[in-house]
Amino acid sequence: MPVGTCFSPAIETLERSDLDALIDERVRYTVQYAADHSPFYRHWFRENRIEPKEIRVHDDLLTLPLISGKTIREHQPPVKTEFEFLSTDWSDIFSIQETSGTSGTPKGFFLTWDDWKRYAEKYCRSFVSQGFTSRDRIVVCASYGMNVGANTMTIAAQKIGMGIIPIGKCSFDSRILVSYRPTSIVGSAFKLLRLGRRLKEEGVKPEDIAIDKLVAGGESFAEESRKYLAEQWGCPVYNTYGSTEGTMCGECTELNGLHVPEDLVHLDVYDPQMEGFVKDGDCGRGVLTTLLPVGGKSGMILLNYDTEDTTLITSRGRCGCGRTHMRIYNPQREAETAWIFGNSMNRADIEAGVFQPENMEYLTGEYEAFIDGGESPDEMVLRISVECLDPDRCNRRLVEDHLTGRFLKFKPGLAGQYDDGNLKIVLTFTRTGGLELHSMKGRPKRLVDRRRYT
């Protein structure tokens, strides 16, 4: 498979009008399938007095209510006796997966083998759009657990003909890279940064290894940290956005937004009130709907599922790579966004400040931030801790200027509060391993809002 081609060219380059017609056909089929096969949707349509047949085109999904992770948890054991989202016979289920989420019982996910093939198809398209071919050998750092990521990539690798090294974590011995000479690694941006730093400390030179592209996923990152990661490894870094719920979007070699596999998953972007769609180009909340091909079966269907991630549609036009499927901006977690003085602030806004090129002579890139109340009710304090390569020879003034400067540059509302003295930014410099998040289990939370609300 030569570089620059598509995994499924006919579908990936479909003209917009044909693609929209295909989406509408699949919306109709999937909605009817859900109503016919899942106890949850059977009740849901009845309760909301909506006939599944009334949903004719994708915009009609706006008339249906939204569901969320909470809805799934409320319709499965132990709350209910049955898994009400299950939408086929148990005998058709090939695997049961779970997503941990941040609270409560994990959500159960049921996949038929056809579901797995469709999940893998999405990753195949993403990998091929990033230039992967049968000549590639890939280290999978994503964990082979109850979520679908690592296994889906492995099935996708088989379909493309790639080799796979299924390590399942990023803390592997550098010998793996030197001995087997894999061409790529899939992992989260920060784990790849840490791995890159470790290789340097161990004296592994770029010519000792064969990595020529990296795939980062699992958490959002700032453009600045991607740029630094790409420099550290000397190769392009491609972003992916995947979840057990079925979003599997990937950036192509154009590095100009993530392609959404529109024939398999429908993505709407809602306004903050969750009442309507925003215009393309405006930021909002991503809401996904599974799309099944006519005649297809699925273990679990999601209609109007709130991802709790914010994004925006950058284009529905043809990309430089030839694909017509729409592109979205790197989604950010709503849970990693805080509001101060009426302005939204995501952890990526702080990350962009940390990763200013001038700073990276002194910093590892690891950081954490806390929002605290100030001495008076009108004050707020943003405490940012950064890790230094060597605290004794860190130009703290330079780091502070660049970090604060970049952070406030795109936050004019906060810059005003900062100039008036209402917003204080306090920077702390730690040695490597000195951040609080290193002692926490699970996914590190880099922006913590510690204000007390009354």
Ligand SMILES: [Zn+2]
């Ligand atoms: Zn593209």
